[in-house]
Amino acid sequence: MTSGAGHAESGHDPYREWLRTRLGQELGLPGAEAAIQGAVQRRGWPALRTLGPRDVVAVLQDVYSGLRQTIGDARADSWLQGTTVDLAEYAQTVPVPVQPSAAGPLAPEPTPAPLRWGRRAHDLPLLLARANAEIAARNLAAVRADATLRGLAGTAEWDVQAAVAEVRRWETEEMLGSLRADQSRVEVADAVAAAVAQAEWLRLHVRELQAEEQGGQSVGAQLAHARLTLTQLDAFLEAFLPLIDADDADLPLSSPQARLDRAFFSLEVPLNPAVLRARHALKLAQWRAEAEPTAAPAVMHAQQILTAAETEARAQLEATLQSARTAQARFMPLWQQVGALEERLKVLGQRGGDPLSLARVRLDWRQARAAARVQAHLLEQATRLLEALADGSEHLQ
Numbered sequence: 001m002t003s004g005a006g007h008a009e010s011g012h013d014p015y016r017e018w019l020r021t022r023l024g025q026e027l028g029l030p031g032a033e034a035a036i037q038g039a040v041q042r043r044g045w046p047a048l049r050t051l052g053p054r055d056v057v058a059v060l061q062d063v064y065s066g067l068r069q070t071i072g073d074a075r076a077d078s079w080l081q082g083t084t085v086d087l088a089e090y091a092q093t094v095p096v097p098v099q100p101s102a103a104g105p106l107a108p109e110p111t112p113a114p115l116r117w118g119r120r121a122h123d124l125p126l127l128l129a130r131a132n133a134e135i136a137a138r139n140l141a142a143v144r145a146d147a148t149l150r151g152l153a154g155t156a157e158w159d160v161q162a163a164v165a166e167v168r169r170w171e172t173e174e175m176l177g178s179l180r181a182d183q184s185r186v187e188v189a190d191a192v193a194a195a196v197a198q199a200e201w202l203r204l205h206v207r208e209l210q211a212e213e214q215g216g217q218s219v220g221a222q223l224a225h226a227r228l229t230l231t232q233l234d235a236f237l238e239a240f241l242p243l244i245d246a247d248d249a250d251l252p253l254s255s256p257q258a259r260l261d262r263a264f265f266s267l268e269v270p271l272n273p274a275v276l277r278a279r280h281a282l283k284l285a286q287w288r289a290e291a292e293p294t295a296a297p298a299v300m301h302a303q304q305i306l307t308a309a310e311t312e313a314r315a316q317l318e319a320t321l322q323s324a325r326t327a328q329a330r331f332m333p334l335w336q337q338v339g340a341l342e343e344r345l346k347v348l349g350q351r352g353g354d355p356l357s358l359a360r361v362r363l364d365w366r367q368a369r370a371a372a373r374v375q376a377h378l379l380e381q382a383t384r385l386l387e388a389l390a391d392g393s394e395h396l397q
Contacts, residue, residue, distance in 0.1 A: 014094050015051040019059060022083060027063070035063050052096040053267050056087055081263040088266030092279075095157040096164075098140055126170040133163040155283040162276035169273050172388040176381060183377040189248035190370035192240050195233055197366040201359035202230040208356060253369055255335050256379050260325050265317060265386050272313035278306040317386075324382035327375045334372035341365040 016036065023032030039059040040047065049055070060083055067076040140156040143149045209223040269275060282302040288295045345361050347353075 012097070013050050014097065015053065015056050015090075018087075018090055018094075019051065019056050022086065023059075023063060026067070026079065035059060035066075038062065050097045053087060053091050053271060057084070057267070060084065060087075081261065085263055085266045088270050091267060091270040095154075095161045098137065098157050098160045126167070126174065129163070129167040129170050133160070133167050136160045136163040152287055155280065155287050158276065158280035158283050162273060162280045165271060165273040165276050168388065172385065175388060176385060179381060179384060183380075185244070186248045186251060187370070187374060187377065188240070189244045189246065190366070190373055192237065192244050193246065193249035194363070194366040194370050195236055195240075197359070197363040199230060199233045199237060201356070201363045202226055202233065204356045204359050206230060249366075249369075253335075253338065253372060253376065256328065256331065256376050256383075258324060258328060258379060258383050260321055260328065262317065262321060265321065268317045268386060269310055269313045272309070272316070274309045275306070275313050278302070278309040282306050320382050320386055324379050324386070327378035327382065331372055331375035331379060334368055334375060337368045338365065338372055341368060 019036060020029065020032050023035055026032075027035060036059055039045075039062050040049070042062075043058065045055070060080060064076055064080045067079060071079075136156070136159045140153065140160050143152050143156045206223065206226050209219045209226060212219050213223060270279075282299070282305075285295065285298045285302040289299050341361060341364055345358070345365060348358050348361060
């Protein structure tokens with residue numbers, strides 16, 4: 001396989017060429033070029049943008065949507081799976097082309113002033129990763145400029161891609177932290193809304209029990225327990241109602257539909273940061289072995305490390321996919337339950353149902369919505385993680 005260095009230096013776009021060839025098998029070369037240009041225009045990408053794996057996936061998704069209309073869902077799904085797997089295999093041999101990097105300060109993005117006890121710990125790995133990515137890019141530029149080291153350019157490109165993938169990993173951690181914080185805010189609002197509904201139902205229930213007790217029924221224990229629970233709920237609401245936005249609990253609860261077949265996420269393994277780092281180490285060991293035969297044993301060791309990294313990456317991918325599948329499986333019956341309760345509330349309202357029955361159904365509805373939201377959030381976290389780590393090509397442009 002041709003080194004990525006020559007691609008970058010000549011302005012060649014290996015992933016665009018791969019995409020054009022692959023789409024040409026299905027659409028013909030004119031149709032393939034039209035599909036690529038259409039995707040570029042729709043997304044507002046620069047006309048001469050060098051494509052990376054994520055960009056290729058975006059174009060494939062566009063073509064997939066069209067194929068569903070012409071050849072049917074089953075054949076289109078099969079085509080997209082096979083093409084994604086082939087793209088993952090290609091990504092194992094060709095690094096994302098790296099454009100020349102201008103010299104400048106390391107990690108040039110502005111950062112907040114240090115806090116009294118130093119920077120927050122979670123900021124430091126991202127700053128370090130960005131600095132390492134800049135150093136790797138400068139190293140590649142130096143290799144390209146030195147005729148005696150030019151044969152090392154392909155290896156240096158893998159170094160840059162590994163460094164950029166590490167940046168993406170820490171940016172993903174930051175994104176997931178913000179996402180979880182937003183989701184937690186909504187989940188707390190759901191919990192408070194459910195508590196409000198429960199308190200409303202309990203007040204009506206206490207009145208009913210009081211009436212039954214006055215009528216001679218033995219409901220003293222039930223009444224005492226209901227009053228105790230209501231007291232606890234009121235204390236909870238007194239503390240938490242001022243802290244939440246009640247509108248958050250009424251945010252739409254949409255049914256998340258996620259494609260969770262492993263084949264659609266094949267890129268997660270070759271573009272995993274640890275795999276890219278191990279692949280760079282292997283390329284470096286191979287380059288050294290060519291000039292120094294005694295270094296040959298290091299190649300075998302580097303290959304073993306790469307194999308182990310790929311195995312671990314596959315295990316991480318499967319664990320994330322399984323987490324998403326579990327959340328999706330748990331969400332669907334809850335989603336159906338929410339719909340059924342909404343319909344029941346509608347019917348009771350139309351038929352003039354008694355307040356206690358309405359309050360009970362409204363409580364069940366709130367609790368089901370809260371439980372469904374948790375699973376939807378878990379699914380979103382897993383899918384966002386899968387999508388975010390697939391490629392960091394925008395850092396290389």
